[in-house]
Amino acid sequence: xxxxxxxxxxxxxxxxxxxxxxxxxxxxxxxxxxxxxxxxxxxxxxxxxxxxxxxxxxxxxxxxxxxxxxxxxxxxxxxxxxxxxxxxxxxxxxxxxxxxxxxxxxxxxxxxxxxxxxxxxxxxxxxxxxxxxxxxxxxxxxxxxxxxxxxxxxxxxxxxxxxxxxxxxxxxxxxxxxxxxxxxxxxxxxxxxxxxxxxxxxxxxxxxxxxxxxxxxxxxxxxxxxxxxxxxxxxxxxxxxxxxxxxxxxxxxxxxxxxxxxxxxxxxxxxxxxxxxxxxxxxxxxxxxxxxxxxxxxxxxxxxxxxxxxxxxxxxxxxxxxxxxx
Amino acid sequence: xxxxxxxxxxxxxxxxxxxxxxxxxxxxxxxxxxxxxxxxxxxxxxxxxxxxxxxxxxxxxxxxxxxxxxxxxxxxxxxxxxxxxxxxxxxxxxxxxxxxxxxxxxxxxxxxxxxxxx
Numbered sequence: 001x002x003x004x005x006x007x008x009x010x011x012x013x014x015x016x017x018x019x020x021x022x023x024x025x026x027x028x029x030x031x032x033x034x035x036x037x038x039x040x041x042x043x044x045x046x047x048x049x050x051x052x053x054x055x056x057x058x059x060x061x062x063x064x065x066x067x068x069x070x071x072x073x074x075x076x077x078x079x080x081x082x083x084x085x086x087x088x089x090x091x092x093x094x095x096x097x098x099x100x101x102x103x104x105x106x107x108x109x110x111x112x113x114x115x116x117x118x119x120x121x122x123x124x125x126x127x128x129x130x131x132x133x134x135x136x137x138x139x140x141x142x143x144x145x146x147x148x149x150x151x152x153x154x155x156x157x158x159x160x161x162x163x164x165x166x167x168x169x170x171x172x173x174x175x176x177x178x179x180x181x182x183x184x185x186x187x188x189x190x191x192x193x194x195x196x197x198x199x200x201x202x203x204x205x206x207x208x209x210x211x212x213x214x215x216x217x218x219x220x221x222x223x224x225x226x227x228x229x230x231x232x233x234x235x236x237x238x239x240x241x242x243x244x245x246x247x248x249x250x251x252x253x254x255x256x257x258x259x260x261x262x263x264x265x266x267x268x269x270x271x272x273x274x275x276x277x278x279x280x281x282x283x284x285x286x287x288x289x290x291x292x293x294x295x296x297x298x299x300x301x302x303x304x305x306x307x308x309x310x311x312x313x314x315x316x317x318x319x320x321x322x323x324x325x326x
Numbered sequence: 327x328x329x330x331x332x333x334x335x336x337x338x339x340x341x342x343x344x345x346x347x348x349x350x351x352x353x354x355x356x357x358x359x360x361x362x363x364x365x366x367x368x369x370x371x372x373x374x375x376x377x378x379x380x381x382x383x384x385x386x387x388x389x390x391x392x393x394x395x396x397x398x399x400x401x402x403x404x405x406x407x408x409x410x411x412x413x414x415x416x417x418x419x420x421x422x423x424x425x426x427x428x429x430x431x432x433x434x435x436x437x438x439x440x441x442x443x444x
Contacts (some may be wrong), residue, residue: 037387047378047392047440053336061378063392063441067422070442147380150390175379175408195334199375203401302337 005029005321007109009087009262012041013303014115014294014310016069019079021314022113027321030079031107033098035086039073040066041117042140043303044288045147048168050195055304065303089259090114090262092287102210110324111289111317114263115310118256118295120165128160130217133224139253143172152176154249158226159183160214162190162197164301166253171200180206181245184228186213186235191255193301215242223248256299263290274298283313289324291317312321331369334353335361342366374398377407381426383443384417391416393426399433407431419444 006027008015011034019032038044043051046062053059056068073079082100089097095108107224120138137145137153143165145151155178159166162185170180183201188210190197201208209228215237216227230241258276261266268285276298277285283293293313294306327347333340344366345353351367359404368374376398380390393414399407410431420439427437 044441047380047394049376049378049394050337059394060438061334061394064422067442073421147392148388148390150380150382175377175404178406193337194332194339195337198332198334203375 001019001095001106001108003108003110004065005110006031006037006113006317007107007111008032008113008115009090009096010034010041010115010117010294010296011039011081011083012097012115012117012294013037013066013069014117014296014304014313015041016066016073016311017307018113018115018291018293018314018317020069020072022309022318023076023314025315025318027314027318030132031109032073032079032081032299033085033087033096034081037083037135039070039083045140045144046168047147050173051303052264053304054302055190062303064263066074075293079251082326087262090266090290092266092290094289101107109290109323113291113293113313113317114260114285115292115294115313116259116262116296118258118299121255121257123250123252125251126160128214129254130227131219133217133219133222135219135223135248136217136250136252139163139169139251142169142249142251146172146176152178154223154247155179156181156247157245157249157251158214158247159251161185161253161255162187162192162208163253164192164196166251167192167196167200169251169253170206171204174204174206178249180204181247182206182228183208184212184214184226185210186231187211213237217250226250240295256295258296258299260292260296263287263292266290282309284317289320291320329370331366333357333362333365335365344370346370368398372400375401375404376437377411379408379411381411381414381416384415386417386419386443387393388441388443391420391443393437394440395430395433395435396438397435399430399435403431403433407433411437 043062043066051065087098215229218225225246230238293310331342342356378394420443424439425436431436
């Protein structure tokens with residue numbers, strides 16, 4: 001098995017910033033593993049603006065923000081990028097196993113940076129009752145279908161939760177000709193940026209129901225509608241306040257969870273509530289030499305902050321490798 | 327008349343307090359940078375938005391190419407602009423920033439590619 005100085009898992013904003021930073025701090029043998037066919041990670045489907053304002057001092061879309069790092073990575077020959085490479089195993093001795101089309105590869109590393117991002121919470125995790133018809137999507141999946149695959153998942157849409165991805169998808173569906181009938185939020189305020197409430201919901205006169213929840217999803221083969229009900233301060237349903245909304249599609253936008261199953265497999269300590277690594281320092285795991293950065297470490301609001309902290313992760317890994325060799 | 331608005335120029339989301347007389351901004355507070363002043367004036371007098379979307383790709387490594395207007399366009403033109411974007415198909419390698427339609431809909435902005443595609 002070949003041993004590299006640094007292996008980075010995940011070629012989104014965190015992994016790319018960490019790779020460039022590690023190289024700038026003297027690491028000359030870097031392997032960057034990315035499961036998709038392109039670098040850029042989730043930025044590729046985030047085609048709205050709002051990225052780069054603190055890091056580049058200009059307003060960019062997600063793909064434009066990614067592009068700047070992809071061009072930098074491609075210009076550095078000591079960073080080897082392996083696409084379509086899906087890591088299936090990480091051991092505490094910093095050996096990794098990954099699948100590429102047709103082959104199972106192994107690689108060892110002096111240091112590993114995990115920049116595996118996060119995944120969306122699902123309907124099951126917020127306990128919405130009712131049937132299980134087609135037409136229920138996580139907001140990020142709907143975003144991928146529209147922006148990457150060119151498919152419109154539905155025409156009459158209700159969005160559950162008012163996180164940023166849900167708000168952004170409300171506007172995206174309207175622009176693509178669908179009717180967004182409501183955004184339903186159980187809390188008293190949105191977790192999303194006010195900016196998104198204004199330009200994604202208010203701009204298009206979409207009704208936003210605070211302190212309401214979905215009590216049931218209806219439909220046999222395809223979603224046919226929802227029951228919505230007002231809740232009190234303890235989130236208990238208030239009798240007599242229920243109403244129905246007819247729709248064919250439900251988007252679930254109820255938060256994100258760091259993806260850390262690989263470091264857990266390697267034996268690192270994981271907080272079961274947040275799924276983030278238990279550590280006393282930014283970007284570290286409980287295993288020396290295995291670093292975690294970006295949304296895998298904690299879920300950030302802005303990609304600019306992911307870049308800033310991942311630059312530090314690259315520096316930490318470079319220091320660790322130097323100490324190993326020294 | 328005082329109107330409360332949230333500046334949406336960046337994710338800081340400054341809470342603006344705007345004094346309006348005869349549909350004109352006469353005084354402003356709450357903004358942390360000059361972008362907030364420009365935003366308040368256009369938002370009250372003629373609201374503008376950058377439009378982002380995606381267009382179909384032909385014979386490229388992706389199915390959709392993300393696009394955007396290089397400057398903001400009137401909010402009232404968003405749906406008309408989407409109608410035009412749906413008709414566009416792009417082919418050939420592209421860099422981020424390549425102009426796909428110059429003077430898009432006669433609005434004095436360009437429609438540009440937002441991603442490198444080979």
